[in-house]
Amino acid sequence: MATGRTHRPATRSRGIPEATVARLPLYLRALTALSERSVPTVSSEELAAAAGVNSAKLRKDFSYLGSYGTRGVGYDVEYLVYQISRELGLTQDWPVVIVGIGNLGAALANYGGFASRGFRVAALIDADPAMAGKPVAGLPVRHTDELESIITDNGVSIGVIATPAGAAQQVCDRLVAAGVTSILNFAPTVLSVPEGVDVRKVDLSIELQILAFHEQRKAGEETTQPAATPSRPGAHARAAAGAGSRKGPDGDVPAVMPA
């Protein structure tokens, strides 16, 4: 998923489709790996396989960037790496702050892929005074009091929130007030931000729940639904309904997963 509220009204007459943007990093990673193995060119078929998509989609995606391939040959790896990097804005350096240096914040700070491409951890910030000064991933943790000055002094426009849910909105507000316009939120909360600020969220429990949904489908084709449905407070059981009303709490029994 993506941006919280406040997304441009898809006024994308001149832009790249959002779905394509979301795949460019994937292509870039695959291309970087090829580049490191000194592979000079790659076909849409090969690159698509490496990125885990199909080749028609990949070609369509690239067509939004320009005609960067050569018919009968494929794509030049180095050239594509550069073009995609530029398109994603990775030819410049993005200072990032991480707020909330608990288990997760520390993990993020230590994450190598962070610095590797365009991003630089400008500061680690935590509300706990006991954390202040302690080094994490080679950086001293700074106290929340310094948040605003850190942001302005470093020209930070991207913030990562790894605090408990209860603190997230407040931290978000302060980040935004200080000038941050893109936020990556790991806290399990819906953040509200003013127009013009992008929010992306990463949420473990949502991902697990989506997996559970599909898992249940796989298992439950014949194994029934457990338990009974508690009666509905305001309404009557509509379970009867021979026609029309296609829904109902009972099994949906779709023909899914053909072996």
Add this chain to the structure above:
Amino acid sequence: MATGRTHRPATRSRGIPEATVARLPLYLRALTALSERSVPTVSSEELAAAAGVNSAKLRKDFSYLGSYGTRGVGYDVEYLVYQISRELGLTQDWPVVIVGIGNLGAALANYGGFASRGFRVAALIDADPAMAGKPVAGLPVRHTDELESIITDNGVSIGVIATPAGAAQQVCDRLVAAGVTSILNFAPTVLSVPEGVDVRKVDLSIELQILAFHEQRKAGEETTQPAATPSRPGAHARAAAGAGSRKGPDGDVPAVMPA
């Protein structure tokens, strides 16, 4: 987002749209909060605001589950909590293993929201023998050798991979061979899995790159942007020449392949 799911022709004639499934956990979280405040009913408008979506979408989403609201009134909170939980498969318990107990794995193990709803950490697994037996989040870390027996003994069908990228595919293969059919992958790699296995991935650096894309765009379109554009690493000389050969945003220049 981003199921790396194996290509299924979406045989879902009678199922719930994927986009809807992905939002159900969001609704559930908002409803749970209302439930804890003993709010008895909620309108689509209110609930939508709490979940960060618009009300038409929410009503459409719920319509796939059934007619669970009351016109003129709204939705009964407790009843909806139950229905969504059941739909997501959270009325049963899902044992989960986490493989790779580094910074991130430990963070995940400690994540409270894990156990809170339907999920239970059955085991923490790491390849480092020095880790074996050490308690993390109250559980002793087990060695990778035990992976298969842990999976089968506990009937684990959901696995979380938090290993380095290099180990992820191998771990994935072992998980799948042992019976896991849903995987949440935190390693920055494309996993390949057999038909019938679901993969979802969470990738920090992809999220950041997407943010950078939009951030760059903000800086470009309107005026402003307080400098904050440090050095450029190894930008190619052609940078000034415009985007590419096609009808890009600006000048059209014949394709230039780098030597």
Add this chain to the structure above:
DNA sequence: GTTTGTGAACAGTTTCACAGCT
């Protein structure tokens, strides 16, 4: 009067299949 549930219109995304370049 209020609010749901939903067909219909619209928008975005993926896939197909092939023309056109190398």
Add this chain to the structure above:
DNA sequence: AGCTGTGAAACTGTTCACAAAC
């Protein structure tokens, strides 16, 4: 021959707007 680039078709997802239910 091989492979890209892209219109058109097919599909999925979102928004609109209003009749039906309370």
